[in-house]
Structure formats: C-alpha cells, structure tokens
Amino acid sequence: MDFWNLLFPENIKCIICNDELPCDNDFCLCEDCVKHLPFMPSDNICLKCGAPTKSGNYCLHCKQAGRHFEKHRSVFAYSGEIINTIQNFKYSNAKYLAPYLGNLLVDKFKKEGWVVDMVIPVPLHEMREKERGYNQSLMLSRQFEKIALEINTTALVRTKYLTQQAILTGKERLTNLKQSFKVVNKKEIKGKTILLIDDIFTTGNTINACASTLRKGGAKEVYALTICKTLLDELI
Ligand SMILES: [Zn+2]
Numbered sequence: 001m002d003f004w005n006l007l008f009p010e011n012i013k014c015i016i017c018n019d020e021l022p023c024d025n026d027f028c029l030c031e032d033c034v035k036h037l038p039f040m041p042s043d044n045i046c047l048k049c050g051a052p053t054k055s056g057n058y059c060l061h062c063k064q065a066g067r068h069f070e071k072h073r074s075v076f077a078y079s080g081e082i083i084n085t086i087q088n089f090k091y092s093n094a095k096y097l098a099p100y101l102g103n104l105l106v107d108k109f110k111k112e113g114w115v116v117d118m119v120i121p122v123p124l125h126e127m128r129e130k131e132r133g134y135n136q137s138l139m140l141s142r143q144f145e146k147i148a149l150e151i152n153t154t155a156l157v158r159t160k161y162l163t164q165q166a167i168l169t170g171k172e173r174l175t176n177l178k179q180s181f182k183v184v185n186k187k188e189i190k191g192k193t194i195l196l197i198d199d200i201f202t203t204g205n206t207i208n209a210c211a212s213t214l215r216k217g218g219a220k221e222v223y224a225l226t227i228c229k230t231l232l233d234e235l236i
C-alpha cells in the first residue's frame with residue numbers, strides 16, 4: 001500500500017460478506033468470515049486428496065481409484081458462503097476475486113511445504129475460454145509469480161470440448177475426460193515436479209486426468225491445489 005492509499009484508503013470490502021475492511025489484506029476476508037468459512041482441516045485427512053477421513057490414511061475414493069498425483073489439497077470445503085463466491089468468479093465475470101483467491105492458494109502451498117518446479121493451470125478448451133473470456137485457473141495461478149514460480153500454459157492443452165459430457169454414461173465420461181488433455185511440449189515438463197491449479201475438486205477426475213497425461217508426458221511428480229473440494233462420503 002502506498003502513502004496516498006494510507007491517507008485515503010480505498011473502499012475495501014470482504015469478498016464473502018461485503019463488510020468494509022479496515023485496510024487491504026492479502027485475502028480480503030473479514031475476521032468474522034475467517035472464523036466461519038469451511039477451511040479444510042489439516043489433521044485426520046486422506047494423505048492423498050486431503051478429504052476428511054476417519055477410516056485411516058486414505059479415503060475410500062483414493063483407495064479405489066488410481067491417483068496419478070502425489071497429493072491434492074483444497075483451501076475450503078465446497079459449502080456455505082464460499083459457493084457463491086466461486087460461482088461468481090467462474091461464471092459471472094467476477095475477475096476481481098482472482099488475486100485474493102490466488103493468495104489463499106499460495107498461502108496453502110507454503111503451509112504444505114511442497115517443492116515444485118512450475119505451476120500449470122488446468123487448461124480450458126480454447127472454445128470454452130473464448131466463451132467465458134478467461135481461464136479462471138490461470139487467473140488463480142498468477143499469484144504464484146509473486147513467489148517466483150513459473151506459470152506454464154504451453155505444455156498441457158485441452159483437446160476436447162466437453163459439451164456432450166451430460167449425455168454420456170459415467171464410464172464414458174471418464175474415458176472422454178482421460179482423452180481430453182494432451183502434452184504438446186514434452187521438453188518443458190521433462191523431469192519436472194508440477195503444481196496443478198484448479199478452482200474445484202469434485203471427484204478429482206479432471207485433476208487426475210491432467211496428472212496422468214503430464215506423467216505420461218515425462219513429468220516427474222504432480223501436486224494439485226484447488227480453492228474448494230466437494231465433500232463426498234469420505235467421512236466414514
Ligand atoms: Zn466477511
């Protein structure tokens with residue numbers, strides 16, 4: 001914040017409840033929202049995907065499904081007030097949220113202590129990006145430049161436009177998704193440890209498809225961070 005802003009602070013509002021904040025902060029969250037937001041726990045979680053679990057080191061999904069990423073963590077559970085914020089960011093052009101949500105990702109990344117070579121935002125198909133006008137995952141990733149991490153948008157591309165996903169069966173959707181990503185520049189990721197960034201982790205199929213494609217393309221390891229994780233039936 002520069003001197004002018006100290007004298008005449010901008011109208012800074014909490015990104016969740018719109019309450020005015022006394023001054024700018026990295027996350028633009030008021031104390032009250034910080035207290036009530038569904039931050040993901042760091043204990044009693046699946047070591048792979050970060051879901052709360054009481055049944056051991058891995059949740060049922062990670063036990064059953066082949067996971068091609070080392071670890072995934074989310075900042076929040078996808079519930080309560082954060083849903084609106086994410087929906088606005090993703091579908092209602094609320095691009096101003098990107099730096100604040102991105103800072104939450106950087107904060108989580110630092111807490112996890114992962115060491116990576118580069119950040120890759122989950123790509124959108126170019127037609128989808130044209131429709132939306134932006135790739136929300138790339139916008140979230142931009143904050144990692146502040147901690148001197150390279151953002152790579154050229155190695156991994158999305159080759160399928162998934163409008164017809166809804167008419168496919170579960171198994172077909174998965175196959176379709178697996179074939180949706182392609183490494184077009186293997187040199188850039190060879191032997192690298194990669195951090196994937198996306199907004200929401202639901203079943204993990206998208207992150208998993210990206211991780212699998214990157215590993216096959218020569219990446220050493222893949223980690224993943226998202227803003228929200230949908231809580232399925234892990235609490236068993
Ligand atoms: Zn608030």
Ligand SMILES: [Zn+2]
Nearest residue numbers: 046049059062
């Ligand atoms: Zn898991």
